[in-house]
Amino acid sequence: MTAFSIRRVPKLGFVGLLGIAPAFAQASEASTDPLWMVGIKAFLVIFGLLTAFAYMTLIERRILARIQIRQGPNRVGPDGLLQPLADAIKSILKEDIVPRAADKLVFWLAPMISVTFAVLTFGLIPFGPKHAFFGFDPWVINLDVGILYIFAVSEIAVYGIFLAGWASNSKYSLLGSLRSSAALISYELGLGMSLLAPVVLVGSLNLQAIVEWQHTHGWLILYLLPAFALFVVSSMAEAARTPFDLPEAEQELVGGYNTEYSSIKWALFQMAEYIHLITASALIPTLFLGGWRMPGFLTAIPWIGGFFAWPYLWMFVKIALFLFFFIWVRGTFFRLRYDQLMRFGWGRLLPLALIWFLIVAAVVAFKLPLSILAWLSALSLIGFSIYVVLGAKPQAPRRTMRPGVGD
């Protein structure tokens, strides 16, 4: 079903609904794929995403366990490989509690909204050159407004969160949903600003155009290192991952928007969150790391270059790399306090992204050579390293004031 709605985006005015001129939303070129093929590909994407979600939970738990010098779940099936299946059966069979005072329809609709709009964005990611998928294109839909579409649609997830909190008719859920909506919208600004740099530099919102540009000019991370770093950090916040996972702070803040949810509805929220994470892990390489193409230096090696040129391989490797990075970060850092979260988003992320965007815009507007950006990126890396090395000096512990009584 979703397949056809994706296919018909220009006609349905999906993007138009979101306030973007429908004229923008023309498919970049007449797609050669028949409708049934688009359907099959959409099914594959959804199936793949759901499987990836299930196994991400297992992989994440295993990696977190190893970080904590534990073994992790290894009882269900060989080496715990059937654990996702057991979890799925458990969450389906659990009692599905709907609070008596809840708005039943919206309560039921909210997880659907979350998971549907999470799934809708992945189809734009190109996994290879044209006709690489058994003679068909290895993407579901190719939009000229690709990036706008991805961000417009994935932002609707905020509605899922907000409606969930509102429909639960519980003060904790409502507070949690307000908290998460505010956080997500704040980080959306940093995300959008850091994203503007590659868009302005390439001059296109089309993901395939961006990949092609990187093929001719070199990976965008070489020119836009600060934007890359800011984008990675804010997509962690967008996917509600650990340093910024205020949306569901189980330990200190009674869950959050999903406090009243149980059983499969709760699992749907989890699913949406992981799918956002997987999409972010696919989007970051597409935007900054050459997309589905392999690293250029490997092409120079005579026969290895041809062997590793298989397009899907590199996309999957890059996705896996970023998924691992997100798990690694989750295993390392603790959750930010809410005011720290907001201060970081508005006070650091947004101004830095804005400054960098202005630099990139100036380079583009005055037709300066691209090497300036590369030099600035290298300079920022060196500056950051110096900052880190200097900052690593042990400092005297700050004296804490204690109450003067009986201490």
Add this chain to the structure above:
Amino acid sequence: MSSIAALAQGLGITLKALFSKPVTIPYPDAPVPLKPRWHGRHVLTRHPNGLEKCIGCSLCAAACPAYAIYVEAAENDPAHPVSAGERYAKVYEINMLRCIFCGLCEEACPTGAVVLGYDFEMADYRYSDFVYGKEDMLVEVQGTKPQRREAKYTGQAVKRGYAVPYVRAELEGVQAPILKEKRKAPAVREVEAHPADESSSHPH
């Protein structure tokens, strides 16, 4: 200002931990390495000539803070003595549900007859099965009551979920699975339920 450096350091620490070996012991699959001062199920030891060390003095019962021990003494038959002293323990029972495994009985014992051994897997179904008599605790007995029952049903050797990296002198004659290698979990060494070649553990 050092906060970002600290973040990088943290990532390094977790990466190092990621590639280190987990400390978890998958217990029922791999044996638990016991520590040298582990207090397990009691063992009633014997002299090298096979006579029981216990002389039925009840000092262990007197020392027991949990009142878990019951001893009934009887005179030795001079022709066929059971113990090395004048009297021996006709009944020697320890209620493992009462026992707190403090080892005071071991300290109180004048002949070193009662020693806390290695076994700890004593979970069972009936109250009466937690009262261990002499026949459950003498040195030649392998494993706990439920373990021996299982071994009887399956016809296999008694399986025990631990391994020891040492042998304690006072537990000489107790057959325990020996831990060959620290942390590397070997299969539990199968021990014969009824060793036939023990010269020291059989009377006469």
